[in-house]
Amino acid sequence: xxxxxxxxxxxxxxxxxxxxxxxxxxxxxxxxxxxxxxxxxxxxxxxxxxxxxxxxxxxxxxxxxxxxxxxxxxxxxxxxxxxxxxxxxxxxxxxxxxxxxxxxxxxxxxxxxxxxxxxxxxxxxxxxxxxxxxxxxxxxxxxxxxxxxxxxxxxxxxxxxxxxxxxxxxxxxxxxxxxxxxxxxxxxxxxxxxxxxxxxxxxxxxxxxxxxxxxxxxxxxxxxxxxxxxxxxxxxxxxxxxxxxxxxxxxxxxxxxxxxxxxxxxxxxxxxxxxxxxxxxxxxxxxxxxxxxxxxxxxxxxxxxxxxxxxxxxxxxxxxxxxxxxxxxxxxxxxxxxxxxx
Ligand SMILES: NC(=O)c1ccc[n+]([C@@H]2O[C@H](COP(=O)([O-])OP(=O)(O)OC[C@H]3O[C@@H](n4cnc5c(N)ncnc54)[C@H](O)[C@@H]3O)[C@@H](O)[C@H]2O)c1
Numbered sequence: 001x002x003x004x005x006x007x008x009x010x011x012x013x014x015x016x017x018x019x020x021x022x023x024x025x026x027x028x029x030x031x032x033x034x035x036x037x038x039x040x041x042x043x044x045x046x047x048x049x050x051x052x053x054x055x056x057x058x059x060x061x062x063x064x065x066x067x068x069x070x071x072x073x074x075x076x077x078x079x080x081x082x083x084x085x086x087x088x089x090x091x092x093x094x095x096x097x098x099x100x101x102x103x104x105x106x107x108x109x110x111x112x113x114x115x116x117x118x119x120x121x122x123x124x125x126x127x128x129x130x131x132x133x134x135x136x137x138x139x140x141x142x143x144x145x146x147x148x149x150x151x152x153x154x155x156x157x158x159x160x161x162x163x164x165x166x167x168x169x170x171x172x173x174x175x176x177x178x179x180x181x182x183x184x185x186x187x188x189x190x191x192x193x194x195x196x197x198x199x200x201x202x203x204x205x206x207x208x209x210x211x212x213x214x215x216x217x218x219x220x221x222x223x224x225x226x227x228x229x230x231x232x233x234x235x236x237x238x239x240x241x242x243x244x245x246x247x248x249x250x251x252x253x254x255x256x257x258x259x260x261x262x263x264x265x266x267x268x269x270x271x272x273x274x275x276x277x278x279x280x281x282x283x284x285x286x287x288x289x290x291x292x293x294x295x296x297x298x299x300x301x302x303x304x305x306x307x308x309x310x311x312x313x314x315x316x317x318x319x320x321x322x323x324x325x326x327x328x329x330x331x332x333x334x335x336x337x338x339x340x341x342x
Contacts, residue, residue, distance in 0.1 A: 014149070018154070018155065020156070023152075029085070031086060034053045034086075035052050036090070039058060041091045061242075064098055064132075065135070069101055073106055087111070095117075099114065112148050119158055125172075128215075129222065158203065170195065172210070173188070174278075175257060184206065188285075195285070234259075235253060237260070238252040238256030239252070257282065267337075270319065270320065274318070295339060313328070
């Protein structure tokens with residue numbers, strides 16, 4: 001049976017599920033249109049994107065820089081883009097982040113939309129209007145909060161994702177269940193094998209669950225003054241691990257979530273049983289759970305985190321699976337927990 005197209009709205013952004021990539025032209029504007037994608041997505045799906053100028057970036061986190069944004073601005077100038085132009089990013093989280101950043105800063109902002117093509121981008125990165133690039137090793141340190149006009153997803157494109165990218169995408173999905181929905185966690189726990197095989201209905205359900213949880217949070221707090229910080233669960237140490245060990249984002253966040261869960265137990269909030277369930281699920285999904293050595297280095301990076309506020313940090317802990325809490329923890333206390341855990 002053909003899946004029913006499903007539509008959600010977050011802060012005016014239309015999110016459309018089950019729209020075939022070949023229909024992308026229906027979403028373009030009347031003015032000049034340009035596509036931004038990366039070399040891999042172009043190789044797989046370039047034939048479906050023909051007829052419009054395409055700006056191709058390389059793949060990988062190292063592309064998400066001001067330098068790449070500059071190259072994109074220069075292409076925009078060459079193509080003669082103006083305020084009536086439309087930019088559409090087709091790719092994973094890197095393409096979405098850089099497209100959103102370039103479009104929302106060029107000429108103080110031109111229109112843009114996303115077609116996310118990785119699991120991580122469909123469940124998370126394309127949603128919510130955060131667009132950022134890295135600078136001097138700091139993740140997403142330069143960026144904007146600007147909503148795309150639309151995000152449309154074709155689940156079929158996930159079939160060409162390499163296994164490591166499927167696994168990488170699982171951690172943000174688990175994160176959504178941990179911060180916002182025990183039934184979602186329970187579902188993933190029961191269906192992790194189907195999820196890994198990307199069985200259509202299973203993936204569809206967990207993408208919808210992730211979008212619902214993210215939209216609930218973004219609707220309350222678009223610019224991360226409070227509630228949205230919950231989306232950083234696992235990311236304080238995750239970003240530090242990503243930077244130090246050059247482990248991909250999803251895998252780093254997985255270890256970051258284990259650390260945050262363990263700290264939640266140490267603070268008497270989360271039960272030992274829940275923490276073990278979390279680790280088992282991450283492990284089943286092929287994600288790393290082992291806490292790295294050299295914690296002093298990890299703490300150094302965390303102390304330079306962009307969310308730093310004096311001698312303490314906003315840190316997201318769990319009260320139970322599906323229920324998170326933003327707390328302010330001093331670096332000293334965090335360091336003590338980390339030393340005990342490692
Ligand atoms: N803005 C946000 O709210 C937000 C949220 C979470 C993560 N992120 C960011 O997302 C980025 C990670 O995104 P990602 O994991 O999608 O990585 P990615 O964009 O690097 O994509 C992973 C790899 O898959 C390839 N690829 C993409 N689609 C494919 C397809 N359909 N078939 C085959 N190969 C395909 C890409 O070329 C790349 O090599 C990080 O920079 C992270 O900071 C942003």
